[in-house]
Each structure stands twice: as C-alpha cells, then as structure tokens.
Amino acid sequence: MAQATAAFIAGLPKVELHVHIQGVLDAPLRHKLAQKNNVPDIADTVEGLERRYQEFFSACCDRSTDVAELSRGFFELFERGGRVLVTADDFYELAMLYYRRAAQMNVRYAEPFIDFMELTRWGVSLDTQMAGYRRAQVEAKRTLGVKSAWVLSFSRTADPIEMMAAYEDALRHRDMIVGIGMAGFSDESSPLKFNQLYTRARQDGFRLTIHCDPTVPAPAIHQHIRECVTQLGGGGVDRIDHGISAADSTGLVDLLRRNAIGLTICPWTSLPALMHHDDPDQAFFEGVVRRLFDSGVRISIHSDDPALAGQNWVQEALEVVADRAKFTQEEVVQLSLNAVEMSWASCEAKAMLREEIVAYQASPA
Ligand SMILES: [Zn+2]
Numbered sequence: 001m002a003q004a005t006a007a008f009i010a011g012l013p014k015v016e017l018h019v020h021i022q023g024v025l026d027a028p029l030r031h032k033l034a035q036k037n038n039v040p041d042i043a044d045t046v047e048g049l050e051r052r053y054q055e056f057f058s059a060c061c062d063r064s065t066d067v068a069e070l071s072r073g074f075f076e077l078f079e080r081g082g083r084v085l086v087t088a089d090d091f092y093e094l095a096m097l098y099y100r101r102a103a104q105m106n107v108r109y110a111e112p113f114i115d116f117m118e119l120t121r122w123g124v125s126l127d128t129q130m131a132g133y134r135r136a137q138v139e140a141k142r143t144l145g146v147k148s149a150w151v152l153s154f155s156r157t158a159d160p161i162e163m164m165a166a167y168e169d170a171l172r173h174r175d176m177i178v179g180i181g182m183a184g185f186s187d188e189s190s191p192l193k194f195n196q197l198y199t200r201a202r203q204d205g206f207r208l209t210i211h212c213d214p215t216v217p218a219p220a221i222h223q224h225i226r227e228c229v230t231q232l233g234g235g236g237v238d239r240i241d242h243g244i245s246a247a248d249s250t251g252l253v254d255l256l257r258r259n260a261i262g263l264t265i266c267p268w269t270s271l272p273a274l275m276h277h278d279d280p281d282q283a284f285f286e287g288v289v290r291r292l293f294d295s296g297v298r299i300s301i302h303s304d305d306p307a308l309a310g311q312n313w314v315q316e317a318l319e320v321v322a323d324r325a326k327f328t329q330e331e332v333v334q335l336s337l338n339a340v341e342m343s344w345a346s347c348e349a350k351a352m353l354r355e356e357i358v359a360y361q362a363s364p365a
Contacts, residue, residue, distance in 0.1 A: 004322040004332040009315060011365045012332065013356040015339035016102065016110040016302055016314050018241055018264035020153070020183065021133070023305025024098045025081050027053060033084040033093070042080055052077065057310040060272040063280075067215050070272055071185055077308060079118050086124060091132025099140035099148075101306075105315040107146060108353055109345055113153040113181055117166055126166075130173045137176070149178035149344065151209065154197065156184035163197050171204070178344045179207035181241065186213045188220035191228055198233035207344045208237040209264075214244050214273035221245040225252055229261050239263070239342050244270055246297070247288040256297045262342035263297065265289065266304035267320050268312040285325040293331070300339035333361045 027049035034041040043049045056077055059065045085091060095112075102110055114133065116126055133150060140146045152170055154163050170177065180201040182194060191210060198208055210232065212225050225246050229236045236259065243263040246252040256263070270284060277283035292299050301321050303314045312320075318335065321327055327335070340353045 001328040001330050004318075004327055004329045006315075006319050008329055008364055009318045009322060009332060011106060011360060012318075012336055013353065013360055014105060014107045014314055014318075014336055015300070015343050015345075015353060016107050016112070017239070017300060017339055017343060018266055018302035018304055019098070019110065019112050019314070020078075020115055020305050021095060021098060021112045022078060022082055022085075022115050024101070024307055025085075025094055026097070026307045026311070029093060029097055030081055030084055033086070033090050037084060037086040037090070039084050039086070041084060042077075053307060054310075056308060060269075060309070063275045065272070065275070067273055067275070071215055074305075074308060075185055078305065081307075082115075082119055083122060085119065085129075088128050088131035088135070091129050092136045093132075095133050095136030096139070099136060099144055099146050101313060102146050103140075103144040105313060107314060108356060109340075109343060109349065110146065110148040111151050111178060111343060112148065113151050113183065115153045115155065115183060116170075117155040117158055117162075120166065120169075126170055126173065130176060134176060147345075147349065150176050151179045151181045152177050153181040153183050154194075156182050156186055156194075156211070158184075160194060160196060163194070164200070167197055167200065174204075177206065179209060179238070181209045181211070183211045183241070186211065186216050188216060191224050191232055195232060198237070202233040208233045209239045209241055210237055211241040212243040212245070214242055214270055216245075218245060218248060222249050222252060226255065229255055229259055236261070238344070242266065242270060244284075244288045244292075247291050253292065253295045253297055256292075257295065260298060262338060263292065263299045264302050264342070265292075265299050266302050266309075267317050268309035269304040281324055285321065289321055289325045293325075293327075293335075298338050298342060299335070300342055301335050302339075329361070329364075333357060 027046050031046045137148055210228055225243055239262045241264045274280040274283045301317050303317050306313045336357050340350050
C-alpha cells in the first residue's frame with residue numbers, strides 16, 4: 001500500500017494526547033502578553049523572540065550540543081515564557097491559539113497538559129489558569145468542534161509534599177481534569193518517589209500518565225519504565241509519555257504489549273536525545289518507531305511543545321513518521337486509532353472517533 005502523504009494525513013481525524021499547552025506559546029503571543037502585563041522577557045521584540053526559538057531548535061538538531069545542556073535550555077525558554085501569562089484572559093488566548101491550530105489539522109479530541117506548578121509558585125493561582133482554560137475549552141467545542149479534557153501535569157523537580165498540597169488544591173477543578181501527568185527535568189531517581197501522589201490520584205478516579213524521558217540513560221530509564229508499568233499508583237499507570245527507551249529492551253517491549261500500555265511518542269522533541277547515534281534518524285524512525293509499532297506495542301504520535309520544536313505540530317509529526325519510517329496510509333490510520341484507544345474519552349466519544357477515522361480511511365476527502 002502507498003506511503004501516507006501529507007494530504008492524506010491532513011484530512012485524517014486526529015487525537016492529540018501529548019501537547020503541553022504552555023509549549024504552544026509562540027513569539028507573537030508571548031511578545032503581546034509581555035507588553036500587556038509589563039513583564040521583562042528574554043527579548044523585547046517578536047523578531048528577537050523568534051530568533052531565540054530558532055536558535056534553540058537549531059541546537060536541538062546539532063550533534064555537538066550536550067543533551068543535559070539542551071534540557072536546561074529548554075526549561076529556561078519554556079518556564080520563562082510562562083511568566084508572561086498572568087490573567088485568565090491570557091490563558092484563554094493561549095488555549096485558543098492551540099484549539100484554532102488543532103481545528104485546522106483536523107484534531108477532533110485533545111488531552112493537553114497543564115504544567116501549572118511553576119506558575120502558581122510565581123503567584124498566578126490555579127483558579128486564574130483554569131478560568132481561562134475552561135472558557136477556551138467550552139468555546140473550542142462549540143465553535144471549532146474540537147473536544148478536550150485536561151491533564152494536570154506535576155513538575156518532576158517539585159518536592160513530593162508540595163505536590164500533594166498542589167494536588168489537594170486542584171481538586172476543586174476536578175470536573176475539567178481527566179488525568180494526572182508528570183513532566184520536567186528527569187534524573188536517575190525512581191519515579192516511585194511520587195507513589196503517594198499517584199496512588200491518591202488513582203483512588204480519586206483519575207487516569208495516570210508520566211513522562212519517561214529518553215534523556216535518562218539506561219539501565220535507569222528501563223527500570224523507571226518497568227516501575228511505571230507495574231507499580232506506580234498501586235498497579236501501574238495507564239499510559240507513558242515518550243518511553244521510547246523501551247525499544248532497546250525485549251523484556252520491556254513484551255511488558256508494554258502484555259499490559260496494553262501505550263506510548264505517546266513525539267518525534268521532534270525525542271530526536272535530540274538520540275544525537276549520539278551514528279545515524280540518529282535511523283535510530284529513531286527504524287530503531288524506535290518502526291520497531292515498537294511492528295512489535296505490537298501501542299504507540300501514537302504527537303507534538304509535545306510545537307513552539308520550541310520549530311513549529312512542528314501533530315500534522316508534521318505524523319508526516320515525518322510516514323516519510324522516514326515508511327508508514328502506509330493504513331499504518332497511519334492505525335496510529336490515529338491507537339490514540340483513540342489510549343485516550344481517556346468516554347466510550348461513546350471513542351466510538352464516534354473510531355467511526356470518523358474508519359469512514360475517512362474508506363473515502364479520504
Ligand atoms: Zn512532554
């Protein structure tokens with residue numbers, strides 16, 4: 001069967017499970033909000049900000065850049081950008097930027113991450129953040145036909161006691177939140193140190209995911225993935241963000257398949273972690289994406305932080321997978337169906353999404 005083209009992918013109904021809402025903040029909106037809120041930023045013109053984003057993305061694609069250095073650069077750019085977000089209207093604008101783009105790419109359902117902890121530390125309350133997101137969520141469903149539910153993402157570098165307090169505080173917004181995630185600078189320490197939070201969230205009825213970043217070296221990362229699949233939250237999480245290091249381990253590939261644990265894979269932000277390979281493209285597209293998919297591990301393809309990844313969104317992520325891992329139309333459809341299965345939408349919503357995808361496959365627009 002023919003390799004999937006960009007046009008076929010553009011029309012395909014999509015589900016986005018791995019996008020950080022703060023990671024869509026682009027130079028024009030960032031500049032506008034910095035001016036409005038009188039917040040000093042890393043550059044005081046749109047062009048200056050564009051240049052900083054481009055420099056960062058170029059460094060990501062440069063084999064001589066140290067990965068740890070890159071991670072630090074990423075969090076500086078990402079977290080510093082968060083400081084321009086002050087009022088509920090700012091969060092509304094940010095989310096609408098995402099939803100409008102999602103609608104253009106035919107994203108039908110999304111579960112974006114809210115990385116809220118840094119912002120609350122600076123004094124922007126979770127109430128303010130959620131008020132803006134709620135308004136955008138309702139409007140996007142009504143006017144753009146994009147449905148969504150939020151995943152509350154905890155900062156991995158936070159103290160577990162601080163996390164529990166933040167979690168308790170967030171419970172009054174639980175009607176907007178479908179699951180709990182965790183992202184941020186990762187080291188070799190075990191994710192089981194967050195077990196109290198995850199167990200409590202599981203008991204409260206939330207779905208669970210966690211970033212297992214490829215920047216953490218093996219064997220630690222292999223152990224982390226195993227602990228997340230089998231122990232975190234009591235009996236393991238529902239899905240894993242990234243988790244691509246599992247492709248190096250036959251035991252982990254089997255474990256993920258047996259437990260039907262999906263991985264949300266983001267090509268544009270994962271590739272920098274593989275720059276030490278002789279051929280990073282081959283290591284990622286053949287050694288990870290193709291290998292996991294062909295082994296029967298449930299994977300789906302996503303964007304992560306489009307503004308920091310050269311404005312590559314889920315459309316471009318699927319395009320690059322189709323192109324370099326040689327995915328056919330049928331296989332790209334399967335990636336979209338995998339995302340439906342891995343999502344935490346209701347059974348009825350999943351059935352509708354499946355129907356839409358299968359109908360498109362039968363007669364692509
Ligand atoms: Zn992420």
